[in-house]
Amino acid sequence: MYRAKVNITLRKSILDPKGKAARHALQNLGLKEIDQVRIGKLIELDINAENEEIARELADSACSQLLANEVMEDYHIEIEKT
């Protein structure tokens, strides 16, 4: 059993309106030292696989087919044994 931690972030060139709104709200709360906010997704997958390589392939397949939008988003996968 493996756990894949997938970080999905918006590409640098894509505007992040949720992040902009959060930054604005933080400034209004007095946290003026916080300069930029970017909001992405963290997805944890529990995978039944024989080895780490197969687990990584399955996670990659899940990302490219469903979880990430590769036009706008980058993803990074970390695998750990559980």
Place this chain on the structure above:
Amino acid sequence: MYRAKVNITLRKSILDPKGKAARHALQNLGLKEIDQVRIGKLIELDINAENEEIARELADSACSQLLANEVMEDYHIEIEKT
């Protein structure tokens, strides 16, 4: 300048309908080895702070005041120098 990476995850006891829906869709795509899916948030903050400790305090304050809902979510902060 520091960058805080904040992982926000739903507490174990809270049902994750987005994760359940994603799991169901992955099963329909034939990825039957993926057993559980949990979806959280990954927030990156760029912080102007003199040292790591102050940066961590600011990130923690941002999380508890705005970014995380501590009734339903846990958060974990990592600080790196940029």
